[in-house]
Amino acid sequence: MKPVTLMAQFHAEMDCPKEVVMWNYYDHEHLVGTHFKLYNRARVLAERENWSLVYRSKRMPLLPFYTGGVGFQFMDGNTMKSFHMDSVGFLLEMEALFSDLPDDRCGVTVTYRINTHPFFKLFEPLFQRLFKRWFWATWEEDAPMRLRRWKVHRLGFKDFGGLDYINKKSVRNRDARPGPYVFDPPVRSASPIKTITGIERPFDHSTEIGYADEPFAIQYGPELPSETAADEAVAQK
Amino acid sequence: MASAAKVITVQEEGRDVTYRYVASIAELKKTGQLTRWVGDHDILLYEYEGQIKALSNVCRHFGGPVGYHKHEDGVFTCLWHNWRYSCNDGSCLSHPGLPLRQYVLKIVNNQIYVDLLG
Numbered sequence: 316m317k318p319v320t321l322m323a324q325f326h327a328e329m330d331c332p333k334e335v336v337m338w339n340y341y342d343h344e345h346l347v348g349t350h351f352k353l354y355n356r357a358r359v360l361a362e363r364e365n366w367s368l369v370y371r372s373k374r375m376p377l378l379p380f381y382t383g384g385v386g387f388q389f390m391d392g393n394t395m396k397s398f399h400m401d402s403v404g405f406l407l408e409m410e411a412l413f414s415d416l417p418d419d420r421c422g423v424t425v426t427y428r429i430n431t432h433p434f435f436k437l438f439e440p441l442f443q444r445l446f447k448r449w450f451w452a453t454w455e456e457d458a459p460m461r462l463r464r465w466k467v468h469r470l471g472f473k474d475f476g477g478l479d480y481i482n483k484k485s486v487r488n489r490d491a492r493p494g495p496y497v498f499d500p501p502v503r504s505a506s507p508i509k510t511i512t513g514i515e516r517p518f519d520h521s522t523e524i525g526y527a528d529e530p531f532a533i534q535y536g537p538e539l540p541s542e543t544a545a546d547e548a549v550a551q552k
Numbered sequence: 553m554a555s556a557a558k559v560i561t562v563q564e565e566g567r568d569v570t571y572r573y574v575a576s577i578a579e580l581k582k583t584g585q586l587t588r589w590v591g592d593h594d595i596l597l598y599e600y601e602g603q604i605k606a607l608s609n610v611c612r613h614f615g616g617p618v619g620y621h622k623h624e625d626g627v628f629t630c631l632w633h634n635w636r637y638s639c640n641d642g643s644c645l646s647h648p649g650l651p652l653r654q655y656v657l658k659i660v661n662n663q664i665y666v667d668l669l670g
Contacts, residue, residue, distance in 0.1 A: 348616075348632045460616070460632060467615035470592055477612045480592070481653050484669055487592045505613075505647060506633065517634055522622035527587035527594060527609070 319436045323446040324426045327454055331465035333393070333413035333421035334498035339461050340388070340395055340411065341500045343369050344508050347516035349460050350453060355381060358513025362501045365390040370513065376448035405429050419465075425450060459526045466528065468496050474503060556663040571658050571665035580604065580664065587619045593668055595655065598623060600639040606655035606666050607642045611635050618652060
């Protein structure tokens, strides 16, 4: 019998350039950090500039067990395509189309597809529900990470270094404007994620204090007097 | 709550030192740990072994939030990639040589201030 395609598609926008979101998709190590409630193990089997092959163990919403599987992802222009084969036995195809929006914003359209036996067409509503939950669960965990990554980039952050003005106890040079965010995979890593053991999450429960990253305007130009909007906001808390 | 001064200036060793307001003791006591942006600095404020301390909340790896999780067994674990830092002095346990900046703080009238340049 001719296979049928189960499909689910979602669109969301983000207040950062698309390159930051691409970085996030290629940062495999954050799976057991940022997504510590969903993923418990990850291992990069191989990767090059625009592709990677990664083993992941995760728990999908609505399912009471972890499934391990291998995913291959690559960039095709502004689209990231990936193929995941899970231990359940389905081949999941995913496409993420990244688009630029004005004011350093971007849009992301994600399409999930499974080509399968016609019998499973009955379960398409369940498939769509499952992936709707999955998309939004991961999006909500990734969103503050992307926004903060964009924020610290604009403050002058250097990977494996930090912010110079913090490290050197000096005033930030507000005339220094960092260039555009560059997506340059593979994402540099200093963990065992590329070894045979991969990495495991250190815990799956925590007392979450959370982020402190409310909307925040990066100040450029001369040092402002202390009576700035940022000071006011801090004082009112 | 009564509004706290945003900035205080204190004479220390013959020079004026400016401290910026972060939070009140009452706010910190709620969870024993909080994070807050003060100007261009993300400050991690916490209680550890009876002392109030302040560290940079910006992980030296990729800039993640070190104080997202409540510290356990004297260790902060960054949310993004699990880099670990000592609550005692901000030293990095995952990658020695990349410690977190410690901030000098001052408590005045139950309000906590940090010296961003000290």
